[in-house]
Amino acid sequence: MKINDVITTANNNLFRNKTRTILTTLAIIIGSITLLVAESVGNGFEQYVANNLETGSSQVFRLTKKGADKYKYGEITKFKESDEQDSTQVFRSSDISYLKNTYPSVIKDVFYPQYLSLAYISRNNYEKFTGYAGIIYPDTSAKLISGKTPEYNQILISQEYVEPLGFINADDAIGKVVIINVWDNNRKSSKEFSLVISGVTHKSESTYPIQVSYETATYINQIVAPESVNPQSSNYLQIYTTDLSKSEISEFKEKLSNAGIEASSYEDENKQMFQIVNILRAIMLGVAAISLAVATFGIVNTVLMGILERTKEIGLMKALGGSKKMIFQLFTFEALCIGFWGYIVSIFLAIVLGLIINPISHATFLKDIEEFTLYVLTPLSVIKIFFVVMAVSFGASFFPSLKASKLNPIDALRSE
Amino acid sequence: MVKPNPIIEAKNITRIYGGKDEEICKALDGVSFTINKGESVAIIGKSGSGKSTLMHILACLDKPTSGELLINGVDVSKMSPKQQEILRGESFGFVFQQFFLNPNDTVLENVILPLKINGRDNRKIREEKGIKMLQEVDLLNKKNNKAKNLSGGQKQRVCIARALVGDPQIVFADEPTGNLDSTNGKTIEKILFGLNKKGITLILVTHDQELASKCQKQIMIKDGKIVKKL
Numbered sequence: 215m216k217i218n219d220v221i222t223t224a225n226n227n228l229f230r231n232k233t234r235t236i237l238t239t240l241a242i243i244i245g246s247i248t249l250l251v252a253e254s255v256g257n258g259f260e261q262y263v264a265n266n267l268e269t270g271s272s273q274v275f276r277l278t279k280k281g282a283d284k285y286k287y288g289e290i291t292k293f294k295e296s297d298e299q300d301s302t303q304v305f306r307s308s309d310i311s312y313l314k315n316t317y318p319s320v321i322k323d324v325f326y327p328q329y330l331s332l333a334y335i336s337r338n339n340y341e342k343f344t345g346y347a348g349i350i351y352p353d354t355s356a357k358l359i360s361g362k363t364p365e366y367n368q369i370l371i372s373q374e375y376v377e378p379l380g381f382i383n384a385d386d387a388i389g390k391v392v393i394i395n396v397w398d399n400n401r402k403s404s405k406e407f408s409l410v411i412s413g414v415t416h417k418s419e420s421t422y423p424i425q426v427s428y429e430t431a432t433y434i435n436q437i438v439a440p441e442s443v444n445p446q447s448s449n450y451l452q453i454y455t456t457d458l459s460k461s462e463i464s465e466f467k468e469k470l471s472n473a474g475i476e477a478s479s480y481e482d483e484n485k486q487m488f489q490i491v492n493i494l495r496a497i498m499l500g501v502a503a504i505s506l507a508v509a510t511f512g513i514v515n516t517v518l519m520g521i522l523e524r525t526k527e528i529g530l531m532k533a534l535g536g537s538k539k540m541i542f543q544l545f546t547f548e549a550l551c552i553g554f555w556g557y558i559v560s561i562f563l564a565i566v567l568g569l570i571i572n573p574i575s576h577a578t579f580l581k582d583i584e585e586f587t588l589y590v591l592t593p594l595s596v597i598k599i600f601f602v603v604m605a606v607s608f609g610a611s612f613f614p615s616l617k618a619s620k621l622n623p624i625d626a627l628r629s630e
Numbered sequence: 631m632v633k634p635n636p637i638i639e640a641k642n643i644t645r646i647y648g649g650k651d652e653e654i655c656k657a658l659d660g661v662s663f664t665i666n667k668g669e670s671v672a673i674i675g676k677s678g679s680g681k682s683t684l685m686h687i688l689a690c691l692d693k694p695t696s697g698e699l700l701i702n703g704v705d706v707s708k709m710s711p712k713q714q715e716i717l718r719g720e721s722f723g724f725v726f727q728q729f730f731l732n733p734n735d736t737v738l739e740n741v742i743l744p745l746k747i748n749g750r751d752n753r754k755i756r757e758e759k760g761i762k763m764l765q766e767v768d769l770l771n772k773k774n775n776k777a778k779n780l781s782g783g784q785k786q787r788v789c790i791a792r793a794l795v796g797d798p799q800i801v802f803a804d805e806p807t808g809n810l811d812s813t814n815g816k817t818i819e820k821i822l823f824g825l826n827k828k829g830i831t832l833i834l835v836t837h838d839q840e841l842a843s844k845c846q847k848q849i850m851i852k853d854g855k856i857v858k859k860l
Contacts, residue, residue, distance in 0.1 A: 216749045223746075230734065530730045533691055535719020536747045537712065623691050627730065 215540045224547035227520065228555075234519065235552065238512040242556030242603065243563070245506035249599050250564040250591065252498035257590035259491045263484075265357045265416060265585065273322075273458070274351055275477040277313075277451045277470070279303050304447040313453070316473075320466055325351060325452040326445055328431040331397040333404045335371070335424055337379050338393075347394075348422030349431045351452050356425060360384035361413025366433070368412035369394070370425040376414060384414035394424065399439045407434055416585045453477075506606055509556075513549050513610035521545065521618040528618055529626025538619040545615035546608060553607030557600055564591055636703075637800065637831050638665040638688060643697035645683050645854075657683040658694070659854040665847070667799075670823065670832040672842035675851035682804065684851060685835045689722055689802050690714045702799075719748035723793030723830075725822075727805035729785045731792075733778035737769065740777050741791045748796065763791035767821060783814030790821055800831040807841060819844070 215223075228235045310324050328349050334342035350356060356363060356370060361384070364370050369392060373384065381387040390411050397404045409426065426434075435443045458466065463479075470477050521528070528541055568589045575588040645658040657680045665671050675681035686692035687699065690706055699706045701717065709717065723744075731740045742760040745751055751759070764770045767787035772780065777788060786806060793801050803822060807815035823844065826832040834845060842848050850858040 215747050219746050219749070526730060527732060531743075531747055533689070533718065533724055534744045534747050535715045535717075535722075537715050540747065624686050627726070 215536070215543075217543075220540065220543045221547055221551075224544055225551045227544075227548055228551055231520075231523075234516055238509075238516045238552055239556040239559070241509035241512035242553055242607070243560050245502070245509035245606075246557050246560035246599065246603050247563055247567070248502035248505045249499070249602065250560060250595065251567065251589070252495065252502045253595040253599060254564070254568065254589045254591045255498060256491065256495035257592055257595060258586070258588045259494060260488070261590055262583075262586045263487050263491055273455050275453050275455065275479050276483075277305070277453060278449070278476050278478075279305065280471075280474045280476055304449055305451050306447050307444075310451070313451075317466070317469075320455050320458065320462075321453050322456055323352075323454040325428060325454070326443070326448050327450060327452060328428060328435055329442065330426065330431050330434060331399070331401065331439070332424065333395040333397050335375070335379075335392055335394045337391075340380050341378060342395075343375065343378060343423075345423035347396075347431075348425040349428055350425050351428050352454060356413070356415050358413040358415055361388045361411070364412040364425065364427050364430070366427060366429045367409055368427070368430070369409040370413045370415055371411055372415050372423045373417045375423060387411045387414055396434055396438050399442055403438075405434075405438045417583075506603075510606055510610040513552060513607055514614060516552065517545050517549055517611045517614040520548065521614060525621065525626050528621050529623045529628075532621070532623035533627065541621070542615045542619040545618050546611050549607045549611030549615075550604060553603050557603045560603075561596055564596075634664075635667040636664045637667045637701065638833075639698075639700040639703075640664070640688070641698040641700075643684075643687060643694045643699060645680075645687060645692065646695045656854050658687070660697070661851075661854070661856055662697075663849055663856065663859060665831065665833065668826070668829050668831055669847055670826045670834070670845040671847040671849065672834045672836060672845035673849050673851060674836060674839065674842045676837055679851045680854040681835050681837075681851045683854075685802055685804060685833065688833065689724070690718055716748075719744065720796060721799045723796065723798035723801040725786070725789045725793050725801065725803040725806045727808040729789050729809075731777040731785055731788060734776060736774050737764065737777055737780070737788050738773040740788055741795055744792060744796045750796070759795055760791070763795045764788075766794070767791045781814075782810050783817060786810060786814070786818050787821065790818070790825075794825065794830075798830065800833060801825060802833050802835070804835045805837070806834070807838065808836075 313321055313324055330347035330349070332344060332347040334344045336342040350363065350370070358370070359373060361370075371379070371387065371392070376384055376387050379387070379392065381390065388411055391408050392411060393406050393408055395404050395406050409430070415425070432443055455466070467477050531541065568591050571589045572587055580586050580588060641662050643658055643661045644656070647655040647657055661684060673681045673684055683692065687694050690701075690709075693707070701721075706714065706717075732743070735743075738757060738760050741763055742756040745756045745759065750756070761770065761773065764773050767790055769784060769787050769791065772784065777785065780788065786809075789806075793803075801822070806822065807818050810818060819841065822832060822834070832845070834841065836842055848858070848860040849856055850860075
């Protein structure tokens, strides 16, 4: 039998017992929909996390000293004279020269963390707003809805500041000048600086309302708080390394670890967040897998029943020259057709579901997190799950079809 | 006299069922005969005589336990399953007592089924061939009817059309008139022997002496052995 005849015959055979076909297809639809929803919600979380995490190359590491977090909530710790907590848990200038001298080929630069103590941000004739200021270290970038990462004397503002500062929209803000006023260390006096907006970030649940580059922050601090540019001590350091391979990175980390210093890259920190998302996704996919497993039994049953009803027909086809392969294909394609049509309906329903779920979630429990789209159906997910559903359909029909292909034509024709 | 041209040669064919834990049953016991191209042959015997088993073996639907079967001079046991399928699909036609039509398919679809199974021709040519066959059995007006809505005689005519659509060398007919009244039976007989006159080898399996007597050759089977050859 030609393959197109196999497919059309298999598809037509679905209409022989419409009720059974519809019920099995329904099982497939439920299974596929659960998978699609699980994927889409997983995508939603992943996208949200990805959009709101700072990204940076693997060349930037944040260093902390081991034991810096050794105090635990709910426990009391006795003071010992010998502890010298400060000197062991913070970085001092001696640590910086130690790092630079020990790993000259690895470490390109070491940064002290910079903090800007923001008094307010404003624009001529507009209100003044206050908040925290974030620092963007070299070779890292923030997720932007418009514009680009700030360079020297530039600034990023968060979306909610766009209108209060008198801009029409995010794009309108790019290239305009704002004024920030920064306190000194003791918050006694402050100074104004004019910066150009280079970009706009998402709303600030997950990021700072304003962000400037490390260079800009250092420049400002040199003017308002010079003692914080080169501090006596610091809880953490930021280092910028040469381009390292994965094995070199882990080797470097191990060496630092032996010296009592922990190094983590943005990747490491993001990995943890994604791990949580992945666990969530795995749980949902598990639930979906169960419903697809149930659908599998539906297909097995449908194919088996079809074979039982059509034993004579199988015998006839074999007597008339039909091969084992042909009979096998005929029943396999029947299952694949059920999977295919079921999945087509599922895609349609999944799209409709997205149109319902997202507006409802934004109106209710995600009211305050505007940029969090809960349900993101991607073409990649649709294709991925298509293969899963087809594989499941094929797998479910494999043994029944094999059984049918092995029927002896004489026995099949004799069966009453 | 026409030079005999054997199409089927059966040499000492034995078919044993059972074995192992089951009781052994010798359905065929050393059967030998030759059928020439264009002959009409009746295999006669009572129920359980082994005549159906013989037909199944001749049609390559079953394998003999021992013995040799040559079709067109080729040993069937040396053919691959694929070659046997091609042989069945291209050289044989089948007419069954129980018809074995697909009840919910149309008459035309039933007729062209062998062409579809064997992947021959495209849909258009298949249908043309099917229509030609339906003309020959005088059922063209029923081509779009469902097979289940036909009478017994009509069903058997569809069966014959289906057996012929692939242009076979041999038509096997297993009790073709067994389920029909005498009028319909006569029509079917006429069609079958008409085919034979066109050069198709006809192998009829029957317990009906009268039908068998119309064939050129008769092979009578009893308890798995040939008791009479005419």
